[in-house]
Amino acid sequence: MNHRSKEKTLVLIKPDGVQRALIGEIIRRYERTGLKLVGLKFVIPTVEMVEKHYLIDDGWLESVGKKTKASYEKKGQKAPFDDPVEGGKWVLEKLKKFLSAGPVVAMVWQGNEAVGIVRKITGGTEPLSSDVGTIRGDLTLDSYPLADTDNRAVRNLIHASGNSEEAEKEIKIWFKENEIIKYRLVQETILYDVNLDSIKE
Ligand code: CDP
Ligand code: MG
Numbered sequence: 001m002n003h004r005s006k007e008k009t010l011v012l013i014k015p016d017g018v019q020r021a022l023i024g025e026i027i028r029r030y031e032r033t034g035l036k037l038v039g040l041k042f043v044i045p046t047v048e049m050v051e052k053h054y055l056i057d058d059g060w061l062e063s064v065g066k067k068t069k070a071s072y073e074k075k076g077q078k079a080p081f082d083d084p085v086e087g088g089k090w091v092l093e094k095l096k097k098f099l100s101a102g103p104v105v106a107m108v109w110q111g112n113e114a115v116g117i118v119r120k121i122t123g124g125t126e127p128l129s130s131d132v133g134t135i136r137g138d139l140t141l142d143s144y145p146l147a148d149t150d151n152r153a154v155r156n157l158i159h160a161s162g163n164s165e166e167a168e169k170e171i172k173i174w175f176k177e178n179e180i181i182k183y184r185l186v187q188e189t190i191l192y193d194v195n196l197d198s199i200k201e
Contacts (some may be wrong), residue, residue, distance in 0.1 A: 005192050007114040008180075010170040011122075012159040013105035015098065021156065022139055023105055029135055030109055034191050034198055038182070039108030049173060050099045051178070054092055057162070061088030066075045071144055080113045080148050092138055098153035106174045112192070115164050128158045130156075155164065 013026055031037065045053075054060055065084025070092070072079040081087035109118055123134025126144055130137035136156045147154040161167035171180070189198065 005112050006110060007112065007164055007167075007190075008108050008110045008158070008171060009118050009161045009164070009167045010174060011054045011107045011109060011118060011161075012099075013107075014155070014157055014172075015102040016103060016140065016155040017157040018103050018105065019186040020140070020157070025139065026135055027105075027107075028159065030118060030196060031113070033117055033121065034187060035111040035114055035117060036111040036185050036188070037107060038110045039106070039171070040178070041106050041175070042199070043104055043106060043174075044103050045099050047096045047100050050096045051092065051179045053159075054095060054172060055167050055175050056173065059090065061085050064091050067125065068144060071129070077145070078079075086106060094147075094153040099159075101119060108171055108180055115161055115167055118160045119162070122158045125156060127156050143187065 004029060011030065013023055017023065017026055027037075057110030060083045065081065068087055069079040069081075069084060080089065081090060111117065115158075123130030123132060123136035126142070127136045127140045128143035132138065135158055140155065140157055142155045161170050190196070
């Protein structure tokens with residue numbers, strides 16, 4: 001089994017993040033946690049790539065539909081669809097249009113609990129209710145009702161893998177094996193080494 005410090009996750013800065021000139025700010029937030037950047041590219045995704053990316057997880061269509069419904073219900077409102085899977089298919093169509101609309105930054109971050117750390121910093125899906133201090137909570141303002149009324153995807157700056165199995169499959173869509181860089185960072189000593197006997201002179 002891989003050491004925990006080797007967990008990887010996929011992050012995409014979606015077209016809104018690039019257009020809002022937030023690439024540097026977003027990378028800074030992940031970088032300062034101690035996570036290591038092991039893959040980085042700038043691409044305009046095709047519709048096929050976006051579809052493959054979201055359909056890689058069997059349960060995604062249903063879960064995205066359910067999550068959206070729950071958010072409407074919490075506000076005392078009704079979602080614009082009944083069946084979660086149908087809702088998920090509708091969201092996928094909108095995402096295909098959104099993510100292929102312009103360049104995105106694709107990244108692989110590695111470190112202890114990389115998936116969970118990145119999700120925490122990224123914040124909840126709907127910027128209206130994402131926590132303060134998170135990327136989605138601090139840097140943008142979209143909501144389900146606004147996006148749904150205009151029949152477009154929620155613009156929330158980031159995609160981040162939901163769990164490590166999803167991450168492994170997603171990374172393969174965006175990166176070839178030789179595009180994941182193996183290297184050491186000086187700071188890994190203080191983050192992970194057991195015996196800190198190389199600090200004192
Ligand atoms: O991105 P995250 O994992 O937080 O959420 P998701 O449930 O996997 O949904 C993927 C993406 O679909 C979101 O980040 C939104 O951009 C988009 N979405 C949407 O446009 N409309 C919805 N009702 C739900 C999600
Ligand atoms: Mg997701």
